[in-house]
Amino acid sequence: MKLKHIALAALMATASAASAEVKIALDGAPDPEVSGTYNWVMGFSEVLEKAGMKVREMPRDSVGNEAEKFDQLSTGLLELSLSDVRAIAQVDPFIYGLRLPYMFDDAAHMQRALADGSIFDRVNEAVADQDVMLLAIVPIGPSSGIITTDAAVRTPADMADLRMRALDDAQIALYKAWGSTGTVVPWGEVPAGLQTGVIDGYLNSPFVPISFGQTDFVKNFSDSRTIIPIRAVIASKMWYDGLSDAERSAVTEAIAAGNAATQAWLDEVSSTSLEALEEKGVTVQRLTDEERGAFRERSKQVYDSGLMPSDDVKVWTDLSDATR
Structure with a gap:
């Protein structure tokens, strides 16, 4: 049976x-x-x-x-x-x-x-x-930002030398679009990866470094608001x-x-989460709309990367526009 x-x-x-x-x-x-x-x-x-x-x-x-x-x-x-x-x-x-x-x-x-x-x-x-x-x-939590051990990120150019933890191929494509590199790392291995320099950061909500006790070695958060985690x-x-x-x-x-x-x-x-990071000793980069727009513009490459069928991408983009 x-x-x-x-x-x-x-x-x-x-x-x-x-x-x-x-x-x-x-x-x-x-x-x-x-x-x-x-x-x-x-x-x-x-x-x-x-x-x-x-x-x-x-x-x-x-x-x-x-x-x-x-x-x-x-x-x-x-x-x-x-x-x-x-x-x-x-x-x-x-x-x-x-x-x-x-x-x-x-x-x-x-x-x-x-x-x-x-x-x-x-x-x-x-x-x-x-x-x-x-x-x-x-x-x-609130929208994801760029979390790093050392680098302060305000532009895609600031990420050129960074190796970022990726969830999957989609995030690897995103980091590539930003001019950086990504490598898939299981979440349980992220703290060791950050502390040994195997990875320089990851993308997630501002509360994540706090809730997982990472603020001793995570020192920068860039408020890029890239995705909803x-x-x-x-x-x-x-x-x-x-x-x-x-x-x-x-x-x-x-x-x-x-x-x-x-x-x-x-x-x-949504606003106090950034203050909570600062209270833990993490420097927060509060991006302007123009600075955030540079990441948004480069991110469009992911939509046409072949990771999702173009018809599915259109369904989502049309739905997003209709409900904005």
């Missing part, structure tokens, strides 16, 4: 899918001061708990790496996970449009595009065979399909509450 069938039988043996724990695999420290995703979890969990659904938070990496979490979701052994968007993109690369540089002005703009473009319906149709569902896209909330389809109508209604309400909690937090910290 296939593992999925075994897992499904175990779920059906319970009185209700929701009567058991709803386990949520976290992506970082459970700290609402520096984590947009944890604010989402708190807003989401509060609604579920009121509906009688017990929520259990699983610490980062406690249930395995990204691939292992995806397998557990698809077999019904894990109910929800705050996952890397690549977990969805490996099945449907269309979602990578969210990571095109300067696609969205801010997180609220991104959420409007997701809703108006019926993106969740499109993605969930594509991933249905994997027995998972995309429930939400959640910002980790995000995580994908992925659910087990077996779990969701086993919910009653009332329980599904509670999940829908909980998703909205989580989204609202994260947006309220972003509204509060």
Whole structure:
């Protein structure tokens, strides 16, 4: 018997899918001061708990790496996970449009595009065979900037001699467009890479060096506002399909509450996050619109790099323009 069938039988043996724990695999420290995703979890969990659904938070990496979490979701052994968007993109690369540089002005703009473009319906149709569902896209924090150990970056030329940590080929293409170089480094190896000089920096939200304790060796942040740093909330389809109508209604309400909690937090910290970095001894380069525009102009090369089909790029750019 296939593992999925075994897992499904175990779920059906319970009185209700929701009567058991709803386990949520976290992506970082459970700290609402520096984590947009944890604010989402708190807003989401509060609604579920009121509906009688017990929520259990699983610490980062406690249930395995990204691939292992995806397998557990698809077999019904894990109910929800705050996952890397690549977990969805490996099945449907269309979602990578969210990571095109300067696609969205801010997180609220991104959420409007997701809703108006019926993106969740499109993605969930594509991933249905994997027995998972995309429930939400959640910002980790304010828009990403250029984080470095030593170099102060205000122009693409300032990056010429830097080797940057990349998530994937798309970010390597972005760094190339800026005149720099990128190399894929797993997140767990980033601190050592920064301290040994294997890499000079990376692209992420301003709270990330704080929440991961990197401000002893990360000393510069450039407010380039390149992309919205995000995580994908992925659910087990077996779990969701086993919910009653009332329980599904509670999940829908909980998703909205989580989204609202994260947006309220972003509204509060979008400016203070830079001050928080400075309090930790990190120098912040507050770019002018003109300086930021130089990065934006060079970033357009990524749209035509072949990393995404041109038709998909057009869908995203049209949607972005229509919801701006």
